[in-house]
Amino acid sequence: MNDAARLEAHLVGVVRRPPRWYPLAVAVLAGIAAWGFYAWTVQYRVGLGVTGLHNRVPWGFYIINFVFLIGISHAGTLVSAILRITGAEWRRPITRMAEVITVVALMTGAAMVVVDMGRPDRLLNLVRYGFGRLSSPIIWDVLSVSTYLVGSLIYLYIPLIPDLALLYERLDPNAPAWQRWLYRTLSMGWQGTPRQRARLERVLAIMAVLIIPIAVSVHTVVSYVFSMTLRVGWHSSIFGPYFVVGAIFSGIAGIIAAMAVFRRIYRLEAWITEDHFRKLGWLLLALNLIYLYFTFSEYLTIGYQPDEAEAALLQMLFSGAYGRLFWLVVIGGLVTPALLIILPSMRFLRRLATVPVLRPIPVAMAAASVAGSIVIFRVLGLPGPSAALPGWLSWEFLRWPLFGLGGVLVLSLIPVLQARLVTSLVIASLLINVGMWLKRYLIVVPSLNVAQTPIEAIAYHPTWVEWSILAGTFAGFALLYLIFSRVFPIISLWEVREAATADQPETSREGPSLAAEGGISP
Amino acid sequence: MGVMSERRSRLKITRRQLLSAAAAVGAAASVPALMARSRPATGTQQGQVSRQWAMVIDLRKCEGCTTINKSPQCVAACQKTHHLPEGQQWIRVVTERDERGTFFRPIPCMQCENAPCVQVCPVGANYHDAGGVVLVDQNRCIGCRLCMAACPYDVRVFNWVQPPNPPGAALATYSPEFPLPHRKGTVSKCMLCAHRTAHGELPACAAGCPMKAIYLGDLVTDVATNGEEVVQLSTFLSENHATRYKSELGTHPRVYYIPGHGEAFGRRANP
Numbered sequence: 001m002n003d004a005a006r007l008e009a010h011l012v013g014v015v016r017r018p019p020r021w022y023p024l025a026v027a028v029l030a031g032i033a034a035w036g037f038y039a040w041t042v043q044y045r046v047g048l049g050v051t052g053l054h055n056r057v058p059w060g061f062y063i064i065n066f067v068f069l070i071g072i073s074h075a076g077t078l079v080s081a082i083l084r085i086t087g088a089e090w091r092r093p094i095t096r097m098a099e100v101i102t103v104v105a106l107m108t109g110a111a112m113v114v115v116d117m118g119r120p121d122r123l124l125n126l127v128r129y130g131f132g133r134l135s136s137p138i139i140w141d142v143l144s145v146s147t148y149l150v151g152s153l154i155y156l157y158i159p160l161i162p163d164l165a166l167l168y169e170r171l172d173p174n175a176p177a178w179q180r181w182l183y184r185t186l187s188m189g190w191q192g193t194p195r196q197r198a199r200l201e202r203v204l205a206i207m208a209v210l211i212i213p214i215a216v217s218v219h220t221v222v223s224y225v226f227s228m229t230l231r232v233g234w235h236s237s238i239f240g241p242y243f244v245v246g247a248i249f250s251g252i253a254g255i256i257a258a259m260a261v262f263r264r265i266y267r268l269e270a271w272i273t274e275d276h277f278r279k280l281g282w283l284l285l286a287l288n289l290i291y292l293y294f295t296f297s298e299y300l301t302i303g304y305q306p307d308e309a310e311a312a313l314l315q316m317l318f319s320g321a322y323g324r325l326f327w328l329v330v331i332g333g334l335v336t337p338a339l340l341i342i343l344p345s346m347r348f349l350r351r352l353a354t355v356p357v358l359r360p361i362p363v364a365m366a367a368a369s370v371a372g373s374i375v376i377f378r379v380l381g382l383p384g385p386s387a388a389l390p391g392w393l394s395w396e397f398l399r400w401p402l403f404g405l406g407g408v409l410v411l412s413l414i415p416v417l418q419a420r421l422v423t424s425l426v427i428a429s430l431l432i433n434v435g436m437w438l439k440r441y442l443i444v445v446p447s448l449n450v451a452q453t454p455i456e457a458i459a460y461h462p463t464w465v466e467w468s469i470l471a472g473t474f475a476g477f478a479l480l481y482l483i484f485s486r487v488f489p490i491i492s493l494w495e496v497r498e499a500a501t502a503d504q505p506e507t508s509r510e511g512p513s514l515a516a517e518g519g520i521s522p
Numbered sequence: 523m524g525v526m527s528e529r530r531s532r533l534k535i536t537r538r539q540l541l542s543a544a545a546a547v548g549a550a551a552s553v554p555a556l557m558a559r560s561r562p563a564t565g566t567q568q569g570q571v572s573r574q575w576a577m578v579i580d581l582r583k584c585e586g587c588t589t590i591n592k593s594p595q596c597v598a599a600c601q602k603t604h605h606l607p608e609g610q611q612w613i614r615v616v617t618e619r620d621e622r623g624t625f626f627r628p629i630p631c632m633q634c635e636n637a638p639c640v641q642v643c644p645v646g647a648n649y650h651d652a653g654g655v656v657l658v659d660q661n662r663c664i665g666c667r668l669c670m671a672a673c674p675y676d677v678r679v680f681n682w683v684q685p686p687n688p689p690g691a692a693l694a695t696y697s698p699e700f701p702l703p704h705r706k707g708t709v710s711k712c713m714l715c716a717h718r719t720a721h722g723e724l725p726a727c728a729a730g731c732p733m734k735a736i737y738l739g740d741l742v743t744d745v746a747t748n749g750e751e752v753v754q755l756s757t758f759l760s761e762n763h764a765t766r767y768k769s770e771l772g773t774h775p776r777v778y779y780i781p782g783h784g785e786a787f788g789r790r791a792n793p
Contacts, residue, residue, distance in 0.1 A: 047706050048665070049682030058667040058680060118665015118680065118707030125664050129645040138644035138668055229672040230638060230771055453629060453676045454616040497676075 004493070004500035007093075007271050011202040011489040012170045014266055018486045021265075036472010039465045040115055043450055049467045057448045057460040062116035064440045068250070069109030069147065069477070071243075071436065075251030075258075076102025076152060077215035079280070090279055090493045093271045097262060098255050099156040100490070104480045105148045105254075108473050113141075115469060120265055137228045140221040148218045155207045157186075157448035158200065162494040165190035172372075182487075219247040226443065232309040233302070233447035240293045246436060249287035253337075253432035256280050257479070260426045262490055271491060274421055278344075281425050285341045288432070294333050313450045321459070322446050325438060333435015337428035343414065344421040351413035360412040367409045370402060466474050540756055574741035575653045575714055575776065576755065578764065579628055580748075582782025585737035585789040586626035592731060596628055598728020599681060605702060605717065607685035608774075612712035613675070613727050623791030625783040628736070629728060630657060631677045632775035633713035639678065641671035647709075654741075654776060655714045657698040663708040670709060675752055678711045724749050733787060739778075 053060050079098035083091035114120050130139045135368050164187035164458050190196060223243035238240075258275065261273045278373045318327045324488040343349070417424040420432060484490070587594050592617040598767040604612060613630040634640075637656050640648045647663040650656055670678040686706040694702040700717035701710060715725035719738065723729070728736035728748060739746030748780040758764075764778040783791030 047683040048682070051682075054682070055670070055679050058670040116666070118667065118709075119663065122662070122664045125645045125662060132645050133644050136642050136644040136668070138642070138666055142644070180716050225668065227670075228642065229668075230674045231671065336525075368570065449672065451676075452674050454618055454627075455614075 002500055003270070004178075004497035007491060007496055008166065008170075008493050010268075011491060011493060012167060013265070015484065015489065016170075017169060017177070019265065022482075023488060025482060026479065027474045029482065032248060032475035033472045034480055036469045038158070039468035039472065043115075043465050043469075045321065049332050050463060052461045052466060054458055054460075056455070056458045057445060059444055059448060060460055061462050061466040062112050064437065064444050065470060065473055066109050066112040067222055067444070068241075069112065069245035069473075070218060070436045071108065071250045071440075072254045072433075073102045073105035073148070073152070073251065074215055074219065074247040075255040076100070076107075076155075076250060077211055078248050079255055080155070081211045081215075084204070084208045085212075088279075089117040089499060093161070093268075093491045093500050094165075094255065094259060094276055095281075095495065096156075096488075096492045097258050097490055099152065099159075100481060100484050101251070101254055101258060102152040103149070103156050104477055105458050106145065106152065107480065108477045110145060110149065111409070111476075112473065126169070135436050137221060137224045140282065144214070144218045144221045144342055145146065148214050151207070151211050151214050155211050158203050158207060159191050159487060159492055161187055161200065161287045162192060163492065165192070166493060167489070177214070179487075214314060216244055219244045220313065222247075226447075229449045231452075232450050233309075233313045233443070236298065236302075237437045238294065238301075240299055242298060245287060245290050245294055249291050250433055250436040252280060252287060253429035253436070254282065255286065255435065260422060262485060266485070266490065268491065279423050279431050280420075281341050281428075284428070284432070285427075286390070287336060287343065288338045292338070295330070295334070309450050309452065313446060316449065317442065321449075322442060326442055328440045329435045329438045329442060331402075333431055337432045337435070340417065340424050340428035340431070343418050343424050346418065349414050349418050352411060360409075360416050363405075363412040366449045367405050370405060370451070371466045382480075534690070539692070553559065553615065572742060573653045573719070575633065575655055575719060575727075576739040576741050576746070577630065577714065577756070577777045578737040578739055578746050578758065578780065580735045580737070580762070580780040580786075581625055581627065581705045582614075582780060582784065583733045583786040584626045584628060584731075584782070585733065585784030585787045586617070588734070589772075589784075589787050589789060594628065594734060596727035600630075600712070600731075603690040603718075603726035605691065605704075605743055607681075607704065610679050610685070612710070618747075620781075623783055625791060626732070627767075627779065628727070629675060629677060629767070630777060632675050632723075632773065632777045634773060635715055635774035635776065638773060639671040640673065641767040644668070644671045650715065651717070653697075653716075655716050655719075657710075657713050657716065658711060659698045660701055660705040660708040660710060661696065662704070665707040665709070667776050669708065670689070674768055674773065675775075678709050680709050683704050741776075 026391050032146060047050040051060065068178055076099040079091060084095065126139070126142055130136075130142060164183045166182035168180065168187055170184065220243065222239040225238055225240040228236060229237035234485065259280075263269055274308065299314065299317075306314060316322050356495050417427070449457055449460070451457055528533055546631075596613055597611055597615060600606070600613050601611070605792060606612065613628055615626050615628045615629075616628050617624055618754070624721065630733040632655050634750060635650075635654065637650070639649070640650065640656060642647075645662050647654060647665055647671055648661045649659070661704060665680070672760060681704055684706040687703045691703040694700065695705065696705075698716075699713065701713070715723070718725055718729075724738050725736070726749070731748070734748040734750045736744040737748045737758075739751070744755045746753050746758060751772065757777055759780075764780050766775045766778055769775065783789060785791065
């Protein structure tokens, strides 16, 4: 039995008999999503007044989520479409995961628009009056996002057809009727004849080409919602490409995280290899650097010769109310991930492991005990040695040895991560996604908080409703993704098999095979 | 009841004032000058005289109602006329500072000719009426708040919860010209008292200003009045070096400010 056949057996097994933890995971995620939905019903009944939004900061979490999720949706396009067009063979086991992210992220992202509306009952006004209002960036968004959703649904469905036929064929005879009906109907009589295959490849090639400009347009017009206004920090010609790059950046980080999760929960290590992570890691690094470059360029241009409002914005971002968040994003969400991505390639760092002081476990224990005592004495406010400390030994002074200890901890972790490429990349991806969510916060909220007229600035404090809807949205995202992976194979089986057959010399037509590149060899 | 009488009050007096004023100024002014100022009418409603509304705020006369020791009366009059929920302001008075010292600036909606809010509205709920006033149709607004993000003058307010309606509001027929009852989840703002100007009345803020600092003007007939005196709009603006707020943005506001520090009532602009 070759790799492709083993993969088929493995994933058909997941569909026939889901893992034991599956119902529990569904229940937990559905519970959180239901709580978020409840929070939305409260908001629907009372009005947006239950949020922390107000006339000075009329947009908050929902718009940030919208930008973030639409950004994540770019994972599918890039990994699947671009790699398909360029004939990158290693893409085969990860295209499906990427395409599902796109669809799920677009659905949850579009839901955010409805959640943000003051009058969701008038949603259809967008259709009734919208087509006469082509000057509105929101109508551009509606047209672009809905086109992208339809396009990516087709782009997800078409390569699913051969796998659906396979599932129907291999389904447990005792499987529920709906499941049989589902696979039979959706597979549309696929038999794998040469004519059908040729047609499938053709449609896929067309869709892969079509979907790329659509995806680019989507995040461009998402940025236009901001840049078409006269707000400081938004009114920028760089915003279109800046957002597109940010979207692909967080999208790749999203697919890396998803790969790690599915690899672990469905035991796919044999097919999703370290090589996949390494290659996506280089793409991620490229986008990371481009995003840093855009960020630098944007703020330098604003800040070099700022007018009053621009100076106020930059003051808020760099050192004012949002200063900590801004530098957290830059250091924690952009610079650190870039270092983590290149870490496994820097072999000379292995020597750090030989330095006696840098044993990670003792250092971590020391750091944890110091941090623990700080929590006990400082945060909980218990009386501690601070009262008895001599005057010069203040907390301000103690900060520096603490920073030093933190530095030693980081250094001691370097050789550990250096030897673990997947861990390193997954940490980078999570940092990037948190960072990119916060970056969108820093795009949306501070610009609204810059006074355009002499008016009292009011801070934005999200309420439990917004936090609940945020949690519910991400739970719903994970739920839809998980359900998909249980009902359909999360790896495109026929594409992997195609590569495996192409591997045999007598049928080789497509150049280097996946196995030859280390793609699917266990 | 209160609502209906509000719509009709002071109707005859003000219309007579305005019409006689127009005649007087028309006779005095040279016809070519008028022709040059006037704009083509964009539409005439039910036989009404077509107007292109504008507003002039004479900051020499505005002392923030500090000399009479009251809160700004234009704000109060506006809130009363429109039965605004507590704290909501469709016109607000801010303190600014220039080279000569501090001064007060009442900020109503600027009724921009090139209005960002109208451009960005996805459902056409923001629109210019025949007189050039930017109105909001709260029966159509979906509450996306892009217009609030787009407005450079911070004049738009959102009904975050259902605003309390005055007694009798249920009897009022909603129209963008007189937006009552208030609508939850929609945007509202100053609409230059379209319900009053249609009957030849001054906007509530202008009528309520004890210093008569606010003038309603018509670009077609080139006339402006504060209810006390009548001026030729173009001359009044040019002779007093009128400016428009943030005119560099290209929004073409219909509200003009005559620079000043409330000195007409003895206010000192000392920094």
